[in-house]
Amino acid sequence: xxxxxxxxxxxxxxxxxxxxxxxxxxxxxxxxxxxxxxxxxxxxxxxxxxxxxxxxxxxxxxxxxxxxxxxxxxxxxxxxxxxxxxxxxxxxxxxxxxxxxxxxxxxxxxxxxxxxxxxxxxxxxxxxxxxxxxxxxxxxxxxxxxxxxxxxxxxxxxxxxxxxxxxxxxxxxxxxxxxxxxxxxxxxxxxxxxxxxxxxxxxxxxxxxxxxxxxxxxxxxxxxxxxxxxxxxxxxxxxxxxxxxxxxxxxxxxxxxxxxxxxxxxxxxxx
Ligand code: AMP
Numbered sequence: 710x711x712x713x714x715x716x717x718x719x720x721x722x723x724x725x726x727x728x729x730x731x732x733x734x735x736x737x738x739x740x741x742x743x744x745x746x747x748x749x750x751x752x753x754x755x756x757x758x759x760x761x762x763x764x765x766x767x768x769x770x771x772x773x774x775x776x777x778x779x780x781x782x783x784x785x786x787x788x789x790x791x792x793x794x795x796x797x798x799x800x801x802x803x804x805x806x807x808x809x810x811x812x813x814x815x816x817x818x819x820x821x822x823x824x825x826x827x828x829x830x831x832x833x834x835x836x837x838x839x840x841x842x843x844x845x846x847x848x849x850x851x852x853x854x855x856x857x858x859x860x861x862x863x864x865x866x867x868x869x870x871x872x873x874x875x876x877x878x879x880x881x882x883x884x885x886x887x888x889x890x891x892x893x894x895x896x897x898x899x900x901x902x903x904x905x906x907x908x909x910x911x912x913x914x915x916x917x918x919x920x921x922x923x924x925x926x927x928x929x930x931x932x933x934x935x936x937x938x939x940x941x942x943x944x945x946x947x948x949x950x951x952x953x954x955x956x957x958x959x960x961x962x963x964x965x966x967x968x969x970x971x972x973x974x975x976x977x978x979x980x
Contacts, residue, residue, distance in 0.1 A: 710788075710791060710792050710796055710797060710798065710799065711797065711798040711799075712788070712798070712799045712801065713798060713799070713800045713801070713802075714801060714802060714803065715802060716802060716805065716841075716845045719798075719800045719802075719845050719846060720844075720845045720846075720847070722798070723761075723845065723846050723847040723848075724847065726759060726847070727847050731758045731759050732756075732757045732758045732759070732849050732850070733757060733758070733759050733760075733761060733846065733847065733848045733849050733850070734753035734754075734756060734757030734759070734760050734761070734848060734849070734850045734851075734852060734878075735753075735761050735762075735763065735842065735843070735846045735848035735850070735851050735852070735875075736749045736750050736753055736760065736761070736762045736763070736852045737763045737765075737838075737839060737842050737851070737853070738762060738763060738764055739764070739765065739766045739767065739780065739893065740764040740765075740766065740781070740782060740783060740784065740787050740801075740893070741780075741781040741782065741783050741787070741893035741896060742764075742783075742786070742787045742790045742791070742893075743891045743892075743893065743895075744883050744891055745854055745856060745882070745883040745890075745891035745892070746762075746790075746854075747790065747794060748854075748880055748881070748883050749852040749853070749854060749880045750762060750791070750794045750796060750852075751794065752852055752878060752880050753850065753852045753878075754794065754795050754796075756850065756878070757849070757850060759797045759798070760795070760796050760797050760798075761796070761797065761798045761799070761800055761846050761848065762791050762796050762798075762799050762800070763799070763800040763801070763842050763846065764784070764787055764799055764800070764801040765800075765801060765802060765805060765838070765842075766780050766782065767805070767834060767835070767838040768806070768834075769806070769830075769833070769834030769837060769838065770830075770831050770832075770834030770835045770838065771831075771834070772828045772829055772830055772831055775956075776958075779897065779956075780893070780894075781893055781894075781896045781897070784801070787799075800842075800845070800846060805838065805841055812837075813833055813836075813837050814833070814836040814837045814840045814867060814871075815832075815833045815836060815837075816832060816836050816863045816866055816867050816870070818866070819859065819862045819863045819866050820832035820833075820836075820859070820863045822859075822942055822944065823859050823940060823942050823944060823949055823951070824859055824860075824951065824960065825859065826940065827939050827940060827951060832859075832860070832863050835860055835863065835864070836863060836864065836867050839851075839864050839867070840867065840871070840873075843868075843873055843875055848875055849874075849875065849876065850875065850876045850877075850878050851864070851868075851875050851876070851877050851878065852878050852880055853877065853878070853879060853880065854879075854880050854881075854882060854883075855879055855880065855881055855882045855962070856882045856883070856890055856891070856892070856960075856961075856962075857960070858944070858945070858947055858949060858962045859944070859949070861877070861879050862944075862945065864877065865877045865879075882961075882962070884910065887907055888907060888910035888911060888914070889903070889906060889907060889909070889910055889959075890910060890959070890960075890961045892959065892960075894957050894958070894959065895957075895959075897956070897957045898954060898955070898957055899955070901935075902935065902954045902955050902957065905933070905934060905935035905936060905954055906935075906936070906952075906954045906959060908929075908930070908933040908936060909930070909933075909936065909950070909952050909954075909959060909961060910961055912926055912929040912930055912933070913926060913948065913950060913961050913962070913963050914963065915929070916929065916948055916963075917948050917963045917964065917965050917966050918966045922943070922948050922965060923941050923942070923943055923948070926941045926948065926950060927941045930950065930952060935954060935955070936952050936953070936954060937952060937953040937954075938950075938952055939951035939952055939953060939958065943965065946964055946965055947962045947963065947964050947965060948962060948963055948964075948965050949961075949962035950962070
């Protein structure tokens with residue numbers, strides 16, 4: 710497994726792979742790898758000749774300096790995970806932005822609601838860093854998780870709008886056996902907070918089959934001890950929500966199961 714530390718060295722290797730006709734899959738991550746990331750890596754392993762995992766805690770997508778500072782960094786374990794999963798290369802630059810960096814990629818529609826509303830500037834940071842990664846690694850395929858549904862939608866739109874010849878592969882959301890969606894930020898939860906957080910996936914699961922899922926889930930989450938509601942929204946057939954547990958923000962989503970309305974027979978008229 711090769712480790713690339715600079716954009717230049719990574720791009721040089723990537724251009725050679727493209728010349729050889731190698732099918733390259735990129736799994737972009739911020740590290741602190743868990744089974745959710747691993748599922749993306751495994752899908753890429755099945756579908757590509759060569760798998761690159763990028764590990765970079767992107768400062769421009771953090772709206773809170775404290776969140777960036779506290780983000781878990783577990784390089785030694787991450788390297789071992791990638792090695793065991795048959796990853797060919799890790800791209801982990803110490804820096805991706807010049808001091809006078811002044812060019813941004815911004816998606817203006819799909820990034821507006823949900824996390825875009827709660828985290829100003831977040832998606833501009835995400836689109837910009839993913840565009841950089843795609844330019845550097847030149848992947849044929851990009852593997853991203855439905856855990857971050859809005860991110861997946863925004864990046865898919867960006868690839869289309871900017872004619873980037875990289876195919877998006879969306880991968881299913883992976884949960885812990887207790888239902889909590891796997892996330893690097895879960896590491897920050899105390900045992901008591903984690904216990905309180907379980908009401909989040911439980912409520913979401915129940916809400917998707919209710920007649921008024923948004924209203925139901927909002928009320929449910931507002932009643933849960935230790936949880937602070939950020940948002941509940943519906944988008945593209947999914948119910949998505951974000952909550953705070955102490956200082957940790959968690960997101961989750963599920964496809965909506967449309968409640969069957971009772972089919973009424975045709976009204977008889979003319980009598
Ligand atoms: P992150 O390291 O949190 O930026 O996530 C990197 C990629 O892994 C993103 O495409 C995420 O959507 C995906 N991912 C994170 N957690 C999960 C999960 N529980 N299930 C599936 N994909 C995930």
